Amino acid sequence: MGQILAIDYGKARTGLAATDDFKIIASALTTVETPKLLDFLKDYFSKNNVESIVVGLPTDLKGQMSEIETDIQKFLNVFATEFPLIKIHRLDERFTSKMASYFISQSGKNKKQRQEKGLIDRVSATIILQNFLDQQ
Numbered sequence: 001m002g003q004i005l006a007i008d009y010g011k012a013r014t015g016l017a018a019t020d021d022f023k024i025i026a027s028a029l030t031t032v033e034t035p036k037l038l039d040f041l042k043d044y045f046s047k048n049n050v051e052s053i054v055v056g057l058p059t060d061l062k063g064q065m066s067e068i069e070t071d072i073q074k075f076l077n078v079f080a081t082e083f084p085l086i087k088i089h090r091l092d093e094r095f096t097s098k099m100a101s102y103f104i105s106q107s108g109k110n111k112k113q114r115q116e117k118g119l120i121d122r123v124s125a126t127i128i129l130q131n132f133l134d135q136q
Contacts, residue, residue: 002051006129015121026129028122056093
């Protein structure tokens with residue numbers, strides 16, 4: 001048994017969430033500066049049993065890919081080379097940032113806490129992961 005890690009990839013920051021080893025609960029993990037993402041993942045994978053990742057698929061309302069998809073594809077090519085045994089899944093991430101902002105606003109966080117962009121990225125990754133688990 002191993003974890004599933006969700007990645008909400010962004011140009012500046014990337015939100016991460018992970019399941020428990022039984023793949024029951026999705027929990028926010030952290031936010032990493034995107035240029036440091038691979039180093040973070042190497043360290044994380046050395047300490048945790050991760051069997052697959054879920055990466056958000058950024059589409060708009062018309063189903064068109066967002067500009068960030070080019071960067072995600074480059075990342076995934078490097079990821080597949082670095083971690084060939086870890087399966088990669090993609091999941092539509094439409095509305096996850098808006099949902100994350102809504103959930104954060106409902107959580108009782110003050111305005112300064114709600115505006116922390118890293119929090120939105122972590123919650124977005126958690127939503128992506130929970131949606132993936134719900135579809136399994």
